[in-house]
Amino acid sequence: MALRKRIWRIIKENKGRYIGIVILILLGSFYFIAATGISNNLEKMVVGFAEEHRQEDLTFSLDKPIEEIAALEGESGAQIEACRQYDAKVPNGELRLLSPGTEINIPAVTSGHILENPGDILLDPSFIKMHGLDIGGQIKLKGKTFNIVGTMAVPNYIYIIKNLYDVLPTRGFGIGIVSSADIEVFPGVVTVYAAYFKDRENINAQTIKLHGLLSEKGYSLSEWIDAKSNKRVSMPWANISSMKSMSLPVSMAFSLLSCLIVGVMIMRIVKSDGVVIGTLYAQGYRRRELIWHYLAIPILLSATGGIAGALLALPCVRPVVDSMLISYILPAKSISFSPLNLALAVLMPVAFIGLSSFLIMRKMLKKSAVELMKGDEQKAKVNFIERALRLDRFKFNTKFRIREQVRSIPRLLFLVLGVCAASMILLYGFTYNYSMDVVMEKGALARYLYPLEYNFKQVRNLHQDGGIPEGAEPYNAFRCYPKGRESVEFYLMGTEPNSVGFKMNDMRGSALSRDQVNISYPLSSRLKLKEGDTISVVTKLDGKSYSLKIDGIVEAYGEQFIYMSLDEFNRMTGQPPGSYRTVLSSHEIDFDKNLLAGVMDARNHEAYKDLARPTTVIVTSVTILAVLIAVIIIYLVTSLRIDESRNTISLLKILGYRRKELAKLILNSSMPAVFIGFWLGLPLMLVFGNNISDYVAEMINMVIPMIVSPLYVLISFVLIFLVYEITKLLCGRKLAKIFMSEALKAGTE
C-alpha cells in the first residue's frame, strides 16, 4: 500500500523524537530483562544449589555425640547428619577440613574431580587462589600430604567466615573436604551437626521442637543457629531480594511512561494529520485500514525498542551476577533466561503502547470525513485551565511561559511525571547508597564504643568464671520474634546497667537508662511500637514467649534490638544470675579460642565497605539510567512543544524577537514543570523507597531506613537541571531551523 511509505517518512521527519521514544522503550525492556535475569539467575544459583545439595536448616554443636540419631530423626522429623571438622594451620592462614556431607550440605565439585583415593582433598577456589595452589598440586597439613584434586562449593559455606558470628571473612582462611577416614587422622576433630527438616513448612516450630528434644535428652547445646541467621548461608539472599524488589515495579513504570509519551505522540500525529485522514476517508479508505496505518508507527517503535532492549540486556547479566557473587562460593552455572520474560519484554510495550494508540485513534476516527477535512483538529482549542487563568499582574514573558505550559495538559503531565520518575530513580539510588553509608557509619559499628565483641559457644557465668577484665562488659542475648510475625527477627539483649560499651541514646540524643526496656528505632517503627506499648516476644531457641513493656526508643540505624538489664533478662528467661554469652571489650582479650563462636572486630570500619559492593553496582546503574530517562523525557517534551509551536515561533521571528529572547521564551518555559517534577519526586521516592525497604525487611529481616541526604538531594537537583540545560542546547538548534516563511504561509489562526 502506498500509504506504507508515509510511515518511514513520518519517522524520518522527526528522527530525534522517535529515537528518543525507542530508547525509552529500550530502557524499559533492558531493565526488565537485566533485573529479572540477574535476580532469577542469582536465585537459581543460590536457591538451586541449596535445594539440590540439601542446604541445612540448622547447625549446632553438642557436648557429646548423639547416640541414637535415627530415633531422634524420627521424633523430630529432621534429618540429622554429623560433620567432622578440623582446623589445620597453614602458612599465612588456616584451613578448615570438613568430612563430606552425604545427606545434608552435599559438596559440589566445581572443577577437577571428586574424592577418589585416600589423601585426596577438594579446596574452596578462593583458598586455592589466595595461597597460590593448583589443582593437581599438593598441600601439607599437620605433616600429612594431600593431593588437590579439585575445587568445590558447599551449601553451608557459601559465604566463608571462620566463626558463625564473624561478620567479615578471616584473611587466609578457607575450607577443604577430605574423606571421613582421612579427617580422623587428625587429633581433636570436632563434630558439628546439620539438620534438615523433611516438612518444609514451619521450620521455626520444628527447630524449637528439636531443641526441646535435645535438651530433654540431656545434651548441652552450643552454636545453635538456623540458616536464616547464619551468615555463611544467608548473605547472598540480600542481593537476590533487593534485585527482585527493584525489577518489576521499575520496568512497569518504564512501560507506563513509554506508553504515556507514545500515546501523546500518536495523538499529536493523528491530530495534525486530520485533514489527510479526512481526505483518505472521503476517498474510500476504511477506518480499519487507517487505524492499521497509524498503528504501524507505535508498534514499530515498541517492537524495535523491546527487542533491542532485550538483546542488549542478555550479555550484561553474567558480569553483574559475577560481580554480585564475588564474595560467595557457588558452583558456576550457565546464565539462562526465562522465555516468558523475554516474550514479556517485547510484548509488554507492544501491548501497552499499541492499545493506548489504538484507543486514541479509534476516538479520532469516529469523526466524519467532513469534520476531519475542515481541519478543526489542528486548531488550538483553549482548555479550561487556560480559560481560568488570569495573568494580568505578570510580565509578558511570565504569562507566555505559563500559557505555553498549560496549553497541553497531557504534555505537561508527561513532563512533570517523567521528571518526577527520573528524579525518583536518581534520588532513590543516592538515598539508598547514603542510607547504607549511614547504617555503616552510624549504625551498629559506630555505636560500639568497645569495638571487640567475643561470642562464646556456650553460656558463661560471671560468678563462676572469676569475672571479666577491666574495659570489658558482658551481655546475654536471645534471637526472638514478635508473636505472630516470624519474619521479624531481632535480638533481645540483657546488658549491665552501667554498661558503656555501646551508646544508648534516645531520639533526641539524651542517654537512656539501661535499667529499663529500650527498643531500637528501626524495630519500633517496623512493629509500629511506641513508648508505653507492650510487645510479646518469642525466643527462637525454645519458643518461650515473654511480654515486655517498652520504656524507651533508642536512636539507631538499621539495627533491630530490644535491650533490658542483664539481671532482669536472666531472671525472665530462667537463667542463673550472672549468665552471659558475649563480652564486649575495648581491647583484645586472650580467651581460649575453643570457647569462642566468633569475634566481631569493629576497629577497622573500612574493611566492612566491601560488603556494600553490590549496592555500588546498583546505584551506579540507577544513576546512569535516571540521567538517560531525564534527557530523553525533557528532550521529547521540549521538541514536541517546539513542533507544536512552529507557527508561533516563526511569527515571533517575523515580529523581531532575537534568538536569545526566543530561546528564553520557548525553552525556559519548562523550568517550573521540571522544578515541580523534581520536588514531587522526593516525597514519592520516600514512599516508594520505604515500601521497598519494608518489603526487603520482610524477606531478609534487614532494615535499610531511607535517610535523605541534603547533599545528595542537591546533587540530584543540579544533575536534573544540568540535563535540562543540555536538552535546551540540543533543542536550541531545532529552534534555529524554524523559518519565518512558515508563519507567512500559515493558512489558519
Next chain:
Amino acid sequence: MFVSVSNLTKSYNTGTITHVLKGVNLEMERGQIGVILGPSGSGKSTLMNIIGGVDRADSGRVEVDGECITDLNDNQLVEYRRNSVGFVFQFYNLVPNLTVAENIEVVSNISKNPLKTDEVLSAVGLSDKKNRFPRELSGGEQQRVSIARAIVKNPKLLLCDEPTGALDLDTSRGVLSLLQKVNAQFGTTILMITHNSAIAGMAHAVFRLRSGEVVEVAQNSKLIEAERIEW
C-alpha cells in the same frame, strides 16, 4: 522618499528557476497608504516580504526612511523588523493560546516606546474583549487584533498582506476603515497587498504588479472612504 524600491529582483530555485521579481521599482511618501495590486503569483507577497525584512532580494535596493534594508545583515534585519515595521497577515497569525491583550503584548514586550495596550485596544474597538482568546472572536475581530498588534509599536511602516482576504464585505470595510483611521491618527505609512482592485480607491498610490514587474503606477488624489468601497 519614505519607501524606495529600485531594480529589485528575486528568483527561487525549486528544481527549475522561477523569477518572481524582475527589476521592481516603487516609491512612496511618508504617511501615505499604498496598495500593490496583482493576481496570484505576481510576486506581491515576495515584494512585501523583502520590504518587511523577512526575505532577501537577489539584487536591487530597498530603502525605508533612508535605511537601506538590502544592505542589512540578519541581526540588523531583526532590529529593523522589531523597531520599524508592523505586519498584518491575511489569516491574522495570532498566537492561539494568548488572550487578545497578550497577543498585543507579544509586540509591546520587545518595543522601545510602545503605545499602551488599552489605548490600542480602544482604537481598534476591542476594549471589551481583551481577555478573550482568538478562537472566541470573529474573523473581523481577529484581524482587528492583528492590526492592534502591528500598531502597538508605533511602526514607521505598516505592511498588510491581503488584510481582507479572508473576510466578508462588511467586515472588510470595517478593517479597511480601521487602517484608514490608523493612518490618519498615527500618521503610519501603510503598504497593503491585495488582488482586490476595489481597495485601490482608498490608497494614495497604487502599484499594479504582473509576473514580477510593476506594470502601472497610479497616484490617487481623491481617496474614497473605506466604508464606501464596494465589490
